[in-house]
Amino acid sequence: MKMSKNLKLFIYVVFFTYILIPKLSVSAAVSIPDWVRIGLEYKYKSTSRIDIKNNELLMGYESNGDFIPEAVFQSTTGFYVIPSSAYFISINQYFYTYDEAKFLAQDLKNLGLNAFPCSISPSKWTVYIGEISSLGEASVISSSVNSLTGKQCMTKEPLATRMILRNQNEVIAVLEGEEAYPQFAGISSNASDEIIDLGDRQYRGRMEFGRYGGSGITAVNVIMLDEYLYSVVPSEMYASWNIEALKAQAVVARNYAVLFMGKHKNSGYDLCDGEHCQVYKGYGAENYNSNQAVRETQGELLYYGNEIIEAVYFASSGGYTENSENVWITPLPYLKAVPDIYEANHQDWTRSFTREQIKSLLLSNGKNIGEVLDIQIESYTSGGRVMTLKIIGTKGTETFTKESVRTFFKSNGVSLPSRMFEIVKDGGNTSSGSISVMGEGNITKSIDDGQISVVGEDQEIKFLNLGSNTIRVQGANGVNELSFTPSVSVAGDFVFIGKGYGHGVGLSQWGAKGMADQGYNYKEILSYYFTGTTVR
Numbered sequence: 001m002k003m004s005k006n007l008k009l010f011i012y013v014v015f016f017t018y019i020l021i022p023k024l025s026v027s028a029a030v031s032i033p034d035w036v037r038i039g040l041e042y043k044y045k046s047t048s049r050i051d052i053k054n055n056e057l058l059m060g061y062e063s064n065g066d067f068i069p070e071a072v073f074q075s076t077t078g079f080y081v082i083p084s085s086a087y088f089i090s091i092n093q094y095f096y097t098y099d100e101a102k103f104l105a106q107d108l109k110n111l112g113l114n115a116f117p118c119s120i121s122p123s124k125w126t127v128y129i130g131e132i133s134s135l136g137e138a139s140v141i142s143s144s145v146n147s148l149t150g151k152q153c154m155t156k157e158p159l160a161t162r163m164i165l166r167n168q169n170e171v172i173a174v175l176e177g178e179e180a181y182p183q184f185a186g187i188s189s190n191a192s193d194e195i196i197d198l199g200d201r202q203y204r205g206r207m208e209f210g211r212y213g214g215s216g217i218t219a220v221n222v223i224m225l226d227e228y229l230y231s232v233v234p235s236e237m238y239a240s241w242n243i244e245a246l247k248a249q250a251v252v253a254r255n256y257a258v259l260f261m262g263k264h265k266n267s268g269y270d271l272c273d274g275e276h277c278q279v280y281k282g283y284g285a286e287n288y289n290s291n292q293a294v295r296e297t298q299g300e301l302l303y304y305g306n307e308i309i310e311a312v313y314f315a316s317s318g319g320y321t322e323n324s325e326n327v328w329i330t331p332l333p334y335l336k337a338v339p340d341i342y343e344a345n346h347q348d349w350t351r352s353f354t355r356e357q358i359k360s361l362l363l364s365n366g367k368n369i370g371e372v373l374d375i376q377i378e379s380y381t382s383g384g385r386v387m388t389l390k391i392i393g394t395k396g397t398e399t400f401t402k403e404s405v406r407t408f409f410k411s412n413g414v415s416l417p418s419r420m421f422e423i424v425k426d427g428g429n430t431s432s433g434s435i436s437v438m439g440e441g442n443i444t445k446s447i448d449d450g451q452i453s454v455v456g457e458d459q460e461i462k463f464l465n466l467g468s469n470t471i472r473v474q475g476a477n478g479v480n481e482l483s484f485t486p487s488v489s490v491a492g493d494f495v496f497i498g499k500g501y502g503h504g505v506g507l508s509q510w511g512a513k514g515m516a517d518q519g520y521n522y523k524e525i526l527s528y529y530f531t532g533t534t535v536r
Contacts, residue, residue, distance in 0.1 A: 034224055386419045
């Protein structure tokens with residue numbers, strides 16, 4: 001027997017009100033929200049149209065933290081939402097339900113009027129007639145509607161929050177959005193998870209559409225925190241990796257979400273779905289392994305004492321992580337440089353610049369030092385990253401420190417992956433350097449003679465011939481792989497040769513993988529990269 005729409009709505013009211021009510025779980029030092037609002041900026045920010053591929057939608061409003069369903073919409077062709085800048089004629093009559101407004105709209109359609117339901121606010125519906133392009137036209141139509149129906153009506157001018165929900169054939173409803181934006185949930189009798197499908201990506205939870213001060217439509221995914229992490233973890237780390245690395249990623253991602261909740265509150269949501277916050281690709285990015293990692297760390301956060309920490313992370317350190325004050329400003333006791341000896345992939349890279357490109361970059365930043373003569377590295381951090389970089393010109397010099405060393409190069413789209421680099425000038429060769437290793441020894445690379453010397457615990461010097469750019473060292477902690485950049489000749493005025501990817505502070509994702517593969521669990525991994533911290 002086919003379920004009636006009213007019965008179906010009643011069932012969803014009960015389900016969403018009593019099963020999916022947002023609550024707060026309280027830990028020792030911080031409240032963890034069950035629900036988060038994620039602005040889908042990557043694909044659905046201030047757009048002229050957002051398609052919804054579902055054939056059935058549940059619409060409602062959030063009130064005092066609860067989702068209150070109001071209407072079920074059905075369409076064999078799906079739906080789409082667009083902003084509206086038109087005038088409308090409003091019937092001066094209000095209803096509690098969509099069905100009541102739809103009934104009156106149908107009566108007016110039978111009279112030849114282009115009428116449809118309009119959601120004013122939670123549990124407040126009316127009927128609009130339109131769309132109308134000008135105030136003068138609206139006045140004429142208003143008089144005609146009054147004469148034809150005997151109903152009082154008024155002109156509604158364009159509203160900066162107004163949207164229209166349509167399908168291929170007709171307007172489903174006008175959504176005023178002035179008091180609150182409606183939210184939508186996908187409905188499916190064939191799926192265990194109610195997914196809302198926006199075409200390019202699919203999402204758990206609910207979807208709120210709003211204009212949030214802009215001219216277009218932005219989608220905001222209202223989703224449970226751990227279901228959000230189901231997508232964040234594999235979006236930030238390969239889901240095929242060791243589950244202990246994935247669990248470490250789950251904890252730091254949860255830390256970030258809780259600590260930076262409300263980062264985008266002025267835009268109408270808590271966090272965005274890009275690298276500015278954490279990469280979030282929706283339901284399609286989920287994987288069984290990463291979901292399991294989130295479930296096995298449910299409710300866990302990383303603390304220093306009784307304070308939740310800023311658990312930052314990055315891809316690859318290049319062999320050594322970095323102190324927070326050498327990248328940003330504040331020294332934090334739990335963000336200290338450590339040797340990244342288990343990192344199996346240092347991600348070597350090169351970037352080449354001509355003198356003219358450097359000059360152009362300087363000019364685009366309002367800096368004129370004339371013709372570029374030289375680039376000099378003036379200082380390194382103890383972790384091996386460039387701390388101070390000087391560009392010398394015929395009319396002066398410019399000095400860059402910390403992350404500005406990297407960000408300066410972004411304006412031409414060829415940013416530096418990390419600050420762990422050396423510079424080869426005018427076709428020269430790479431220079432020598434050293435690599436420190438956790439354990440009873442240190443390694444020194446000697447580029448010129450093609451050998452690496454190892455000073456062991458007994459102070460005996462042994463030379464290793466270079467057959468590749470990876471060597472293995474047996475120490476107390478097991479076998480460690482170390483990669484390096486061999487001597488190369490390069491073309492270009494200034495060639496930056498480096499390794500690592502990211503700012504270098506906190507958790508090294510490739511290092512976490514290496515530790516997990518060596519048998520360390522996620523708590524041991526986190527306590528290594530975040531000094532003096534505990535998971536609880």
